[in-house]
Amino acid sequence: METNQKIRTATxxxxxxxxxxEAECFPAAEAASKEEFAERIAAYGxxxxxxxxxxxxxxxxxxMVTDTPDLADEMYENAALHDENGAWQMIFGVNTIxxxxxxxxxxxxIRCAIEQAKKEGRKGLVLTCKDKLLHYYENFGFVNEGVSKSVHGNVVWYQMRLTL
Known part of the structure; x- marks a missing residue:
């Protein structure tokens, strides 16, 4: 890591x-609101x-972390579904300006999250992405499980899973 950069968790x-x-990276229909982020950071910063x-x-x-094996749209909106002892690390967004x-x-x-999931004894990580990013996540060991049930932002999403 470059000396002028730092990775840490959120407060x-x-x-x-x-x-x-988030607003710079996603269209409004797909972006989480400031209120949703406030709830998420409070529940699982x-x-x-x-x-x-x-x-x-x-x-x-x-x-969030959950025992539910598939990423569901309700997880984006309800931070209370987080279970710190859950088996699966869900990934909601990967954002770079x-x-x-x-x-x-x-x-x-992504590597940081994978390492943390390993240390915490999770079964793996799950995310959804658009088809143009399938190959990117495959480079980290994620496997495409097909079209997700998610209709978030009225977009076709593919569920990807990395089993640890």
Whole structure:
């Protein structure tokens, strides 16, 4: 990792910068609201991985932990579904601001989440992505399980699973 960058988990003081990065990375129909992030950070801030470069948030990843094996739309909206002792680390979003893409930041966060899931004894990690990103997540060992039941943002999503 470069000396001018740092990865850490989120606290409520990160709410504004997390919401700003989300808004820059996703269309409004797919982006989480500031209120949803406030609930998520309160419930599972230790499952938000933030990458700062020169003190600015440039990339982050978040998701709850659950015993439910498949990612469901209700998980995005209901932070109370988080179970710290759950078997599966869900990944809701991998966000990197446009001018910092293709520099490996998201990959660092994905590897960080995988390491944490291993240390915490999880069965694995689950995410959904658009078809153009299937190959990207396959590089980390995720396996495409086909079209997800998710209709989040009225987009076709594919469920990907990395079993540890």
């Amino acid at each position: 409520s003081s990160d709410l504004d910068c997390v919401a700003a990065v 230790n499952h938000f991985w933030l990458l700062f470069k020169n003190g600015k948030l440039v990339s982050f990843m978040d998701g 446009p001018e910092c893409r293709k520099k490996g930041y998201a990959g660092q966060l």
